[in-house]
Amino acid sequence: MIHTYWLETYGCQMNIAESNALELQLKGAGLVPSASAEQADCAILNTCTVRKSADNRIWGRLGFFGRIKKERPLTLIVTGCMAERLKEDLKDEAPQVDYVIGTNDKQRIVNILTSKDGKMDEHSQSYTFGSSYYQEGEFSSFIPIMNGCNNFCAYCIVPYVRGREVSRPVEDIVKEFAFLDSKGVKEITLLGQNVNSYHFEQEGEIINFPKLLKILAAQKHSVKWIRFESPHPKDFTSELVQVIKEERIIARHLHIPLQSGSTRILSLMNRKYSQEQFLSLINEIREAVPEITFSTDVMVGFPSETEEEYQETLSVLSHMRCLEAFMYYFNPREGTRAVAMEDQVDEEVRKRRLSELIAFQHAIFAEEKSKRSHAEVEVLVTQVSKHDDSQMLGKTEHNEMVVFSGSVEPGSIVTVRLTGLKGNTYNGMLV
Known part of the structure; x- marks a missing residue:
């Protein structure tokens, strides 16, 4: 019986959004995210195939999960664009893969994992949008x-x-x-x-x-x-x-x-x-x-x-x-x-x-x-800095990263005066 899942996402923002939608469905069906790939009952790879480098990363991960399957039961699912491109040929190259699910069929994954026999339902001929792509807690x-x-x-x-x-x-x-x-x-x-x-x-x-x-x-x-x-x-x-x-x-x-x-x-x-x-x-x-x-x-x-x-x-x-x-x-x-x-x-x-x-x-x-290193800008506060809990991280309208001192609720919009630039991140102070 499958209780926990491990979901990996490769490639574009659309894949990230579709993984968010899939995760909502998995949790809605009673499955819970695993603490690690090594402990999961099921591993799902939402793949990209735009460049060969993306394929190479995924082949490496398939080898990793293949080694886990030799030690204990694990359901391995490959979905997304690489799955769509290679289809069932993927199983010939990587027999450790249990299911290959194309880009139109990601909604079938929950049915596979929750049905008693893991049976796949009918292939979808057209793309289906999810009802929501929200990741809890994100701003x-x-x-x-x-x-x-x-x-x-x-x-x-x-x-x-x-x-x-x-x-x-x-x-x-x-x-x-x-x-x-x-x-x-x-x-x-x-x-x-x-x-x-x-x-x-x-x-x-x-x-x-x-x-x-x-x-x-x-x-x-x-x-x-x-x-x-x-x-x-x-x-x-x-x-x-x-x-x-x-x-x-x-x-x-x-x-x-x-x-x-x-x-x-x-x-x-x-x-x-x-x-x-x-x-x-x-x-x-x-x-x-x-x-x-x-x-x-x-x-x-x-x-x-x-x-x-x-x-x-x-x-x-x-x-x-x-x-x-x-x-x-x-x-x-x-x-x-x-x-x-x-x-x-x-x-x-x-x-x-x-x-x-x-x-x-x-x-x-x-x-x-x-x-722009001394401008006054609006910043969407995203989180407390992992390196210094007295500092906050955020992003500007121009997609620039900003770190500044202060205690501000994540999700707030604040005005920050930029005081300098270190690498690609601005330093600033609350106005």
Whole structure:
């Protein structure tokens, strides 16, 4: 009989949100989290497969749990995107796995663990949104509003493992928003693989992403900031820019993936925008919301990328002036078009470009953060410092970490005067 579970989550924020929803269901069914992986009756791995490095980590964990199963009974479940990509072939490679559950079927896990014979119910053909993705005690929470992707970027496995785009009903999103507000959540992030392609028909009216933001902003609530990830530049309309300008609840920090600064490479990637269009978007946002800051995703070493095209990426990043960036070199994923493209860039060149990119971006981070190192900012207090219980930790609207002295209730919004910067964390004092 299964009483305890151990849940590990890999990859994106959507996976984190879906693990939160799964954990609510597990606890609702009477299961309790185990104190350690070694003691659990069941281990669940919610996997990512966007990059080979994620696969490698999961294979390592499967080996770990395989060793545990030789010593005592353990039910091992692999779910998420890697499970969707490999399906039942995963069991051939890792016979210690008991169940392989794809991205559309995570809700079946509770039935498997609570039925007497562990029988699986019928496979779901479409994605099902959970009723809640709340993690008890959190002041920052997620609301998935759409799933899947229709874009088929040449390097990306997501459309193959997440399926086509499907949008969550407006009514369900509004209900979840109100529930999180009642729980004292102060920061809500709307999630989707292509979040700003949200599209839902309600009573004959099409609700797009800007309209959804307006609906949420109009609710009576104490939520401080709404964020959203990840938008696609091609769907970032002037209507959306205007809503960000008008609705102060939308955080003045946007994650907008660049991927490459070269128009030719962007075309090969099937990104559907040019360097000029991307820069125009950044300028339009800055003109509408001067206090805005950015983060981005950027890839180097895509097939046939020249040194000059790599330099174009650095040029665009120099213009963006991001506070954060998720940087990586091209990593071929089986099943994507980029794997078979000609003129693959040598791995040593890819690694060298990434190393240079990281140093280049870190210099920008330091410059931009130093400009703000003595500002007065609002901070969402998240916890007491683990290193010094006389200090509190929090985050700003621009997603910056702040440590300051004082005794403040976590979940509070306070004003802090920044007094300096140590690494990526600001020091400050309560105003």
